[in-house]
Amino acid sequence: MMGSYRNLLWVIPVGIIATSPLWKGAAAQFLKPRGGYDEVAERAYQEQSQDFVMDDVLITFTTEGVQTWTIKAKQAQTGETDREIHMIDVDALYHKKDESSISITSKNGKYHMDDQHLTLIDDVVIIKPLQYEEMYSDLLHYYDTTKMLISPGDVEIKGPKFNLKAGRMDYDVSTGGYDFNNRVEVVL
Numbered sequence: 001m002m003g004s005y006r007n008l009l010w011v012i013p014v015g016i017i018a019t020s021p022l023w024k025g026a027a028a029q030f031l032k033p034r035g036g037y038d039e040v041a042e043r044a045y046q047e048q049s050q051d052f053v054m055d056d057v058l059i060t061f062t063t064e065g066v067q068t069w070t071i072k073a074k075q076a077q078t079g080e081t082d083r084e085i086h087m088i089d090v091d092a093l094y095h096k097k098d099e100s101s102i103s104i105t106s107k108n109g110k111y112h113m114d115d116q117h118l119t120l121i122d123d124v125v126i127i128k129p130l131q132y133e134e135m136y137s138d139l140l141h142y143y144d145t146t147k148m149l150i151s152p153g154d155v156e157i158k159g160p161k162f163n164l165k166a167g168r169m170d171y172d173v174s175t176g177g178y179d180f181n182n183r184v185e186v187v188l
Contacts, residue, residue: 053077057087059111063144067095069118073109085111090120094173102173103127106140116144124151133159137169147174155180163187 057076061069074089090109094102107122119141126135126149136158137151149171157164167182 059085061116061144066097068144069094071109071111071118079110083113085113087111092118092120096173100128100130103129104140118142118144131159133157135169142173148172161188 054076055074057071057073059069059071059073059076060067061071069092071087071090071092073087073091076085076087078084079086087109088107090104090106092104092109094104096102104120104124104126106120106124109121110119111117112119119139121139124137124140126137126140127133134157135151136156137153139151139153141150141152142148143150149169151169151171153168155164155166155169157166164184164186166180166184168180170179171177172179
């Protein structure tokens with residue numbers, strides 16, 4: 001009796017295979033994707049899906065769990081790649097442990113995520129409030145790996161007791177040390 005039931009189990013798969021020409025077309029039609037596939041539209045969607053434009057943006061950066069930068073921008077958008085952010089009307093604060101924050105403003109900015117490089121362009125103003133110092137430049141680079149602010153062009157620094165004009169400036173944020181190149185003019 002048991003053997004006959006086992007023989008009947010073989011009949012089911014053989015019956016499905018034997019009748020497949022009858023139902024195969026209907027099943028294939030039912031399982032067929034609807035709407036088709038547009039390769040051009042898919043590629044355009046993938047390229048566009050990483051792009052963004054945002055208004056009134058606040059970006060914060062941390063190093064070892066401590067907030068180092070707070071950057072506000074009137075508008076931010078992706079650059080040439082999705083790893084680059086372009087900003088308009090930038091207002092940044094660099095937070096240094098146990099010291100006052102350094103305020104930096106500029107008309108435009110760019111941040112490269114891969115090498116942690118912040119570039120500020122057009123009417124860059126750095127304010128160190130406790131020292132009552134202001135620095136003016138047209139271009140400023142900040143490299144997070146070395147903690148260096150670099151102005152490749154002319155700079156002017158105004159303080160309560162001096163006025164300094166120089167060419168290229170390197171400023172080590174971690175130590176507070178300046179290095180100027182080209183001609184330096186100081187009025188005390």
